[in-house]
Every structure is written in structure tokens, then in C-alpha cells.
Amino acid sequence: MSVSMERPSTTHQERSDEELIAEFQAGRPEAFTVLVGRYKDPLTNYVTRFLADRDAADDVVQDVFVRVYRKKNSYRPVAKFSTWIYTIAANLSKTELRRRKRHLMFSLSRGREDADRQPMEIPDLRYASDIQAEQGSRNALIERALATLSPKFREILILADIQDLSYEEIAEITGSNMGTVKSRLNRARTKLQKQLRRIFGTDDHLL
Amino acid sequence: MTTGTADSDRNPPEKKDHPVRDVLRSLPRLHARDGFELRLQKRIAAGTADSAPDRMEEAPFPTGLPRFVYSAAAVAASVVLISSFLLVQLFSPISRTPGVTGTSTRVSPDGSAGKQNPVIPAVTGTEPPAAAGRDNLHLPGRSQAGLRPSTRSTGDKKLTPVAESAVGITATRESNPQPAETSRQILLMNKQQSVTGTLELQRSDSAGRPNDRSRKIVPRVRDEFGVGVAGTAISSPLLDSSKSDSLRRLKKQMLQPSITPPKPHN
Numbered sequence: 001m002s003v004s005m006e007r008p009s010t011t012h013q014e015r016s017d018e019e020l021i022a023e024f025q026a027g028r029p030e031a032f033t034v035l036v037g038r039y040k041d042p043l044t045n046y047v048t049r050f051l052a053d054r055d056a057a058d059d060v061v062q063d064v065f066v067r068v069y070r071k072k073n074s075y076r077p078v079a080k081f082s083t084w085i086y087t088i089a090a091n092l093s094k095t096e097l098r099r100r101k102r103h104l105m106f107s108l109s110r111g112r113e114d115a116d117r118q119p120m121e122i123p124d125l126r127y128a129s130d131i132q133a134e135q136g137s138r139n140a141l142i143e144r145a146l147a148t149l150s151p152k153f154r155e156i157l158i159l160a161d162i163q164d165l166s167y168e169e170i171a172e173i174t175g176s177n178m179g180t181v182k183s184r185l186n187r188a189r190t191k192l193q194k195q196l197r198r199i200f201g202t203d204d205h206l207l
Numbered sequence: 208m209t210t211g212t213a214d215s216d217r218n219p220p221e222k223k224d225h226p227v228r229d230v231l232r233s234l235p236r237l238h239a240r241d242g243f244e245l246r247l248q249k250r251i252a253a254g255t256a257d258s259a260p261d262r263m264e265e266a267p268f269p270t271g272l273p274r275f276v277y278s279a280a281a282v283a284a285s286v287v288l289i290s291s292f293l294l295v296q297l298f299s300p301i302s303r304t305p306g307v308t309g310t311s312t313r314v315s316p317d318g319s320a321g322k323q324n325p326v327i328p329a330v331t332g333t334e335p336p337a338a339a340g341r342d343n344l345h346l347p348g349r350s351q352a353g354l355r356p357s358t359r360s361t362g363d364k365k366l367t368p369v370a371e372s373a374v375g376i377t378a379t380r381e382s383n384p385q386p387a388e389t390s391r392q393i394l395l396m397n398k399q400q401s402v403t404g405t406l407e408l409q410r411s412d413s414a415g416r417p418n419d420r421s422r423k424i425v426p427r428v429r430d431e432f433g434v435g436v437a438g439t440a441i442s443s444p445l446l447d448s449s450k451s452d453s454l455r456r457l458k459k460q461m462l463q464p465s466i467t468p469p470k471p472h473n
Contacts, residue, residue: 033244036244040243041239048237058240062243062250158231161231162231193227
């Protein structure tokens with residue numbers, strides 16, 4: 001199979017994801033190029049927020065597309081393509097998290113370097129004033145607060161409130177049922193709200 | 208960019224209520240870096256883009272050794288620990304106490320048996336006849352002393368160790384074997400080994416019969432440790448409790464045990 005990322009035609013751009021993957025399964029690689037163009041930014045956004053690491057997120061998103069490319073025939077049109085590719089991205093992101101955590105556990109020499117890349121597992125609520133003084137960036141503070149949540153809460157929060165996926169899609173991606181998604185999302189929002197109130201104070205108009 | 212689903216379908220009304228949602232939506236959208244497609248094309252073409260789980264499986268540990276080495280080391284360490292524990296349990300002196308009279312019976316201050324099982328070796332039948340014969344031969348008075356050993360110890364209200372009286376009792380039993388009584392003693396000893404208090408009461412029940420009395424306690428005086436009867440917590444005053452007042456005193460002694468048998472020299 002050709003690996004060239006051919007320039008998609010206008011007709012490809014108008015087709016749905018499911019039609020494109022079907023074309024790609026039929027042997028037309030330009031459909032894959034369209035899919036990459038559609039999903040590279042949403043997946044980068046999702047994985048970067050989840051891992052809190054831009055470099056690692058870039059590698060994981062590349063892995064996602066490589067897997068789609070190699071395993072294209074494992075997709076069945078019973079589910080939406082977006083759900084399928086988000087599921088792959090979520091699984092690879094969790095795997096990356098576990099790998100980094102384990103590497104951090106066994107590594108003695110690279111501890112500081114990895115600790116800088118692993119901010120979400122050890123929440124430190126005292127960073128707020130320091131970061132405010134150094135960066136003064138509201139978005140950075142929000143991202144840091146988001147990173148303090150546990151992965152299961154962070155995943156659902158990103159999928160629901162940043163990626164705008166529906167409850168059904170989130171349930172399918174995370175392998176949970178709807179009730180679990182709703183309750184976990186509510187708890188995740190409450191936790192993040194507490195974190196943000198500690199950072200910004202209760203007088204913030206958004207909180 | 209479209210992802211195949213309209214935003215109106217994705218946003219149920221209740222999801223818009225929470226203020227955190229607005230905060231998160233205010234974050235800037237991140238985009239893939241430049242040259243993403245080119246790098247992806249290279250990875251696909253090179254065929255070196257392994258999936259994350261594959262990389263995880265193949266990733267060596269920081270020391271450079273593969274993962275199975277650590278797994279094998281962990282299994283080996285577990286086996287060594289378990290086997291050493293079993294060996295210690297197997298060859299420790301405590302584990303050999305059944306049938307061995309060298310270990311002491313530790314009696315706690317409340318009269319109950321301690322951690323070790325009480326070693327009451329009576330009617331085990333393992334006593335060498337020669338040893339009993341020697342006792343009978345060299346200490347002819349011990350037979351009589353064994354028949355009434357409690358006359359002396361009841362007065363000072365101390366539970367005497369069994370060793371002294373038991374030798375004479377052993378000798379007497381060797382001279383008058385009775386199989387029916389032996390089986391009865393076996394049953395009695397089963398109770399004695401379970402509860403020390405039962406042991407004392409069982410003795411007092413048959414205390415009036417002199418012939419039986421001589422068979423109640425037959426501890427072994429020698430063992431492989433050569434210590435003698437170190438730990439049998441048998442109180443000889445119980446053997447002479449024919450009268451009710453002495454029986455009461457003995458029961459008091461049972462409730463106030465002061466037995467601290469000597470430790471074995473193993």
C-alpha cells in the first residue's frame with residue numbers, strides 16, 4: 001500500500017468520517033489523509049490536556065494515526081469513527097501515563113527530568129502563588145489545576161467540556177455506562193472547581 | 208473542521224450549566240505542530256512506528272535489563288523466602304515436640320498452657336524398659352515414693368515437678384502392666400493434652416484408687432536432649448487428693464499456679 005499522503009480532492013473533504021474510512025479500507029489512501037487532517041488537531045488538544053506534555057502528546061497522536069493506518073480493517077461501521085479514534089487515543093494516552101509512572105518509579109537517575117514531565121500525579125496546591133508570580137497566565141493555571149485531577153476524572157472532563165463529546169460517545173470511549181459518565185463528570189467538575197477556587201479565590205466571576 | 212457530529216447534538220442542556228465548563232472552554236485550542244503529516248508519513252513508511260503497548264512491552268528497564276529478568280528474580284526471591292521459612296519450621300525444636308519430652312511445658316500464670324503444647328508423655332509406651340528397670344533397681348524406694356508423691360508437696364502448697372514422682376510411677380507401671388487401664392489412660396491423655404485444667408480434674412476423679420494412681424502420670428525422664436523431664440506440668444499433689452479438704456486446696460492451687468518449669472537446654 002502506498003504511504004504517500006496524497007492531496008485530497010474536494011469531494012473527499014465533504015464526505016463523512018465513516019465514508020472516508022470505508023474508502024481507505026477499499027484502498028484509497030487519500031481518504032486517510034483527510035482523516036488525519038480532520039483529527040490531528042482535536043486529538044492533539046485532547047492528548048496534550050490529558051498528558052500535560054506536548055512532546056509526548058505529539059508522539060501519541062502520531063501513534064494513533066499509525067495504528068489507524070495499520071489496523072484500518074479492524075474498524076466496523078457499527079460505531080462512529082470519531083469514537084473509535086478517540087478510544088485509540090485514550091488507550092494510548094493511558095498507556096503512556098502508566099509507562100511514565102513506572103519509569104518514574106524505577107528510574108533513579110532521571111528522576112528530576114521525569115518529575116518535570118509528570119506533574120499531575122502529585123498534586124501540589126502551593127504552586128498557585130509561585131506560578132501566578134512567574135507566569136501570570138490564567139490558562140496555565142487552569143491547565144495545571146486540570147492536571148492535578150486523577151486520570152479518570154481528567155479524561156471525562158476533557159472529553160465532555162473541551163472536546164464537546166456527548167455522554168454516549170464518552171461512555172463508549174471510556175468503556176463506562178452513562179450513569180458513571182455523568183456522576184464522574186459532576187465529581188470532576190466539583191474537584192476542578194475547588195482547585196480553581198483555591199487558585200483564583202472565590203471572587204472570580206467564572207467560579 | 209468537522210468531526211462528523213454537529214455540536215448541537217453533543218451538548219445536552221445540563222452540560223452548559225456548570226461554570227467549570229465555561230472555564231475549560233475558554234482554554235485555547237491546541238493544534239498539531241507543523242510537519243505533522245510529514246513525520247507521520249515517514250513513520251508509516253519506515254514501519255518503525257510501534258504502538259505504545261508494543262513499546263511498553265519492549266522497553267527495557269533503566270538498568271538495561273529486559274523485564275523478564277526482573278520477573279524471574281522476583282519469583283526466585285519468593286521461592287527462596289518460602290522455602291527457608293518452611294525449613295525453619297521443619298527443623299525448629301518446637302516443631303519436633305510431639306513424642307519428645309525434652310521441651311518444657313510453659314504454663315502461664317493463669318494456669319492455662321502457654322504457646323507450646325503441654326508435653327505429657329504418659330503411656331506413650333516409648334519408655335525404654337531398661338530405664339525404668341534401672342530406676343526400679345537403683346532406687347528401690349522410689350516406687351513407694353511414686354505411689355504417694357503428694358504427701359510431701361501438698362503441705363507446702365507447691366506443685367512439684369513431675370520428674371521426681373514420675374520415675375517411680377513409671378517403674379511401678381512397668382512391673383504391673385494392665386492393657387485395659389492403658390487404653391483408658393490413652394483416652395485420658397488425649398484430654399490432658401488438650402486442656403491442662405482437664406488434666407488436673409481427671410486425676411482427682413481417680414485419686415482414691417492406689418493402683419490407678421500409679422498409672423496416672425508416666426512421663427519420660429530421658430529424651431534425646433538428655434535434659435530429663437523438664438517440662439511436664441503435672442502436679443503430683445493431685446494424686447493424693449482422697450479427702451475433700453485436700454481436694455479443695457488442690458483446686459486452689461490449680462487456680463493459683465506457680466509452675467515455671469525449667470526450660471529445655473536445647
